[in-house]
Amino acid sequence: MDRETALAMPGERRKHTTSRFATTRPPRLELAPAPRWHRLIEWALRLLAASAVLAIALILIFIAKEAAPLLYSGAIRHEVTLAKMWFSQLWPGYDEAASIWQPVSEIPKFGLWPLIVGTVKVTIVSMAVAVPLGVGSALYVSQYARPRTREIVKPLIELLAGIPSVVLGFFALIVMASWFQNVLGLESRLNAIVSGVALSFAVIPVIFTLSEEAFRAVPRSYVEASTALGAARWQTVLRVLLPAASPGIAAGVALGLGRAIGETMIVLMASGNAAIVSGNFADSVRTISATIAAELSEVVFGEAHYTVLFFLGTLLFLATFFINTVGDWTIRRMKAKLGGAS
């Protein structure tokens, strides 16, 4: 990577290689002796650095801790159990078993499926919009745009990432909802389509940034080789550039997916928050994140409803943790593969 230097850098572990041609060894240099207290500072730095690990651990511990009574507290298990949340129940007054989310009715019902279906629907809409737009604009900016255009377009798209999600939610609620209702003739003003599209505005920059980086990281020699073999530009893009950039694009899509599932304010404001199980994207939906945001301020600490909301938070944490880890792992594996091929 760098030029060989006589002095090992901090943290660098040197392999001692002896070359046949080396007649003299580089001089051994000793670092200036450091006072004792420098070691102390080094340890302090290490401790502070470990705080990121501590933060992740504390987050999981303290959310799971509040959700744990679901498993052992008799008073709470009287009202709600894991089985009652995951499986449809035959509630009094209903003809058949159903998964229903009505936490504040006379008989509190904590069926999770309406929330899961809602989250999935909004996520599908947002990814369906964000993936083509994000990857497409990344392709344009990295391959087709002139350098000057790129220098203007790229910061502008990154500026989109700077818009607070509450502003996107506000825009979806006040402006977009009416447009969509008029154009598509939808029954309910706030629904999975409006909130999904608004959500995609937050996801597009994530996918764009990582995809653009991935496209630009493809070695020039790949493109040149493909062109030299007589491939047209579009063939080069489809068969060489896209596959080579796919780890980065996959990373962008994974991060975008995590963002879409966890994003709160946009869906809280623009999804209509009706907990319905339906396949219709024009219906109002209620997502997991929006449910936590909307209901936590109204619950009594330590009660069943409170516990269930923390359980939802734990689910959300684990889901995004899983997606991020898998995404991270895929990138590293594919990068290793690609690195070995070139």
Add this chain to the structure above:
Amino acid sequence: MSTNAGPAPKDAERRRNKTSAQRVFVRTVSNRLGDATMAISSGLATALVLAILAVILFDIVRSGSSHLSIAFLTQAPREGMTAGGIFPAIVGMVEMVFLMTLAGVPVGVATAIYLHEYAPAQSRLTRLIRIAVANLAGVPSIVFGLFGLGFFVQFLGAGIDKMFFGGQKVYGQPALLWAALTMAVLTLPVVIVATEEALRAVPRELREASLALGATKLQTVIHVVVPQASAGILTGMILAVSRGAGEVAPILFTGAAYFLPHLPKGLSSQFMTPSYHVYVLATQSPDVDATKPILYTTVLVLVALTFVLNIAAVVVRARVRRQNSFGH
């Protein structure tokens, strides 16, 4: 050259006999078509993304600017938030963001310094820290809200109350301090990533020169590396502030207030902030049309603030990159 001499050849033969000029022509046309489709569709995607940004900004500026004035920035809300300004929200945001920076930036910078200057690249701790930072960036903001409530308010806050205030509720409830600390954890990855990028850009020769002159590793870091990276660290700080000013979900349960007749009195009091104000005005107002001008103007202030911060970050970063390209 031509195939019309002699008896008419069979179909397959005719295809075989197609001249190379014809073949080149067909290929050229299909390649042109392919190239055009590719360029136009990706160009359209870009145009659409830019159009989205333009429409959002246009709508906000058009509807928000008419109400914007000095008075709006310096007055408290009046008449059920249908009149007056957002002064308390601005003060609340500044205080929250200040505390957040104070708590989060040193930790983030220290982490980056450890990771880049001290940590052995392949050690288990280093890898663990990197995985933690990457995952911390991906944790949903509402989960940070739950964490802030569960850890800071219910655990630390209630603990402090029990120890120092005889069980009286002082810190065991949503407060400015807890919201700022929650936000500090949330923005930690932003600071770490930006700082590490800045450290990576410091030329190796500078470190070597310093070490060769007899400086210790710590002296090198403090007197050579960090000053060189200070602009990059500043970028991280600006981005963190911009993020902190815009997020709502983490402070929903940890300190943000719907409306306060007074400014925050101390670390344990609640506060108003423009981002939460937007949410409240847009969703909880009994008369949406009456609050709309105020709502739009608040949005404009919030967006203008985050944009100024983001552009500042871009400018600082560009300057750093240019500086470094000279160094090599």
